[in-house]
Amino acid sequence: MGFFTGEVTALPPDKSISHRAALIGALSAGVTEITNFSAGFDNQSTLGVLRAAGIVVGQEEIMGAYGRSIRKVVIRSGGLWSFTAPEKQLMCDNSGSTMRMFAGILAAQPFESELVGDSSLMKRPMKRIAEPLRMMGAGIELSPSGTAPVRIRGTRDLKPIEYALPVPSAQVKSLVAFAALHADGETRIIEPVRSRDHTELMLGLETIDRPDGGRVIVIPGRKSIDAKPFYIPADPSAACFLVALGLLGRNSEIIIRDVCLNPTRVEFISVLSEAGGDITIENGRLIGGEYIGDILVRSTADMKPLVIGDKVVVAGVIDELPMLSVLSAFVTGEFELHNAEELRTKESDRIDAVVVNLERLGFECEQYPDGFRVIRRRSRPSGTVTVECFDDHRIAMSFAVAARASGESIELSDSAVVGVSFPNFFEIIDSLEA
Numbered sequence: 001m002g003f004f005t006g007e008v009t010a011l012p013p014d015k016s017i018s019h020r021a022a023l024i025g026a027l028s029a030g031v032t033e034i035t036n037f038s039a040g041f042d043n044q045s046t047l048g049v050l051r052a053a054g055i056v057v058g059q060e061e062i063m064g065a066y067g068r069s070i071r072k073v074v075i076r077s078g079g080l081w082s083f084t085a086p087e088k089q090l091m092c093d094n095s096g097s098t099m100r101m102f103a104g105i106l107a108a109q110p111f112e113s114e115l116v117g118d119s120s121l122m123k124r125p126m127k128r129i130a131e132p133l134r135m136m137g138a139g140i141e142l143s144p145s146g147t148a149p150v151r152i153r154g155t156r157d158l159k160p161i162e163y164a165l166p167v168p169s170a171q172v173k174s175l176v177a178f179a180a181l182h183a184d185g186e187t188r189i190i191e192p193v194r195s196r197d198h199t200e201l202m203l204g205l206e207t208i209d210r211p212d213g214g215r216v217i218v219i220p221g222r223k224s225i226d227a228k229p230f231y232i233p234a235d236p237s238a239a240c241f242l243v244a245l246g247l248l249g250r251n252s253e254i255i256i257r258d259v260c261l262n263p264t265r266v267e268f269i270s271v272l273s274e275a276g277g278d279i280t281i282e283n284g285r286l287i288g289g290e291y292i293g294d295i296l297v298r299s300t301a302d303m304k305p306l307v308i309g310d311k312v313v314v315a316g317v318i319d320e321l322p323m324l325s326v327l328s329a330f331v332t333g334e335f336e337l338h339n340a341e342e343l344r345t346k347e348s349d350r351i352d353a354v355v356v357n358l359e360r361l362g363f364e365c366e367q368y369p370d371g372f373r374v375i376r377r378r379s380r381p382s383g384t385v386t387v388e389c390f391d392d393h394r395i396a397m398s399f400a401v402a403a404r405a406s407g408e409s410i411e412l413s414d415s416a417v418v419g420v421s422f423p424n425f426f427e428i429i430d431s432l433e434a
Contacts, residue, residue, distance in 0.1 A: 267316030
């Protein structure tokens with residue numbers, strides 16, 4: 001078993017907030033300064049499509065906290081209708097967040113555009129973004145299988161709608177909100193289960209709690225947005241991998257600084273704590289409407305197997321599920337998941353990807369349409385096992401953490417894919433290993 005200790009001050013900035021800060025900056029009148037913007041491939045894709053659609057975007061390295069270099073992004077825009085028709089297809093690379101959320105903005109622009117991605121993104125479903133935008137009056141065309149390319153015939157005359165999200169999705173909620181900012185009237189989005197709420201917080205939108213536990217988000221149309229600065233805290237989804245490393249390691253203690261602790265993003269901490277994980281939050285404070293703090297994690301030998309099936313909990317840990325499942329499998333030999341169909345439509349089919357690799361490592365598993373179960377570990381391979389990453393950064397990092405903490409001989413098929421969200425992942429792990 002590995003032994004890990006130390007302080008992490010260079011966790012990647014939050015991907016979700018970085019995407020939204022850039023997109024909101026492009027919709028705002030004036031100069032938007034974003035401090036500690038993510039260097040991850042996905043967030044750079046968002047900056048790329050903004051530039052290609054006529055927005056002025058600058059980026060530089062500056063000195064930040066703890067004496068480390070961070071990124072500052074400056075966006076100049078005239079407001080809601082400052083975009084220009086792109087000269088070619090808008091390349092989103094592997095970023096589903098870029099494709100889905102930017103589609104909401106393009107739907108309100110008076111020109112035609114087309115969003116494409118890499119081979120992985122071109123296979124991901126896009127029907128859920130087409131329905132609300134068509135209801136608002138935009139022309140949206142997809143491939144016959146409901147995937148990209150996303151061809152958009154935008155219009156300045158979008159209609160306000162009342163839209164009930166069929167499944168919890170912060171991306172769909174955000175794209176409707178971005179489109180609705182341009183609509184001639186008030187739009188209401190009804191979400192049955194609360195999903196991450198960065199868009200609402202950053203735009204200052206009114207929210208109404210419903211008796212059934214859902215929420216209504218109210219978006220006023222055609223209201224000018226004034227540019228303002230944003231600070232991007234550390235990514236809690238990235239922190240999850242280091243939390244798992246600390247729990248899995250022998251006699252380990254890791255403190256992770258300045259992490260976004262938005263309640264819609266740290267359900268994984270509650271799940272792990274309830275299972276016996278030794279995790280403490282310190283130095284909590286509010287910055288720019290977001291709760292930020294430090295996470296202290298110590299190794300835990302007697303955790304209970306994770307069983308995750310509540311829809312609210314699943315929505316709250318959807319990005320962390322690969323790591324949670326691998327952690328539970330390695331610590332307890334067991335894991336169970338239900339109501340997580342959305343995992344099959346991420347960068348990879350994450351249910352199948354986790355199961356395939358756990359079975360290679362000697363675990364007995366069974367799959368369901370909405371989840372899977374790890375029953376026990378039948379054997380331990382004698383030689384090196386190659387884990388197939390499926391072009392998915394979270395699959396790669398989940399099994400990399402398990403390999404380093406357990407000492408088992410595991411080789412990743414594509415270690416470079418971690419750069420999508422966590423470019424210095426291996427560097428940080430190396431710095432923590434005693």
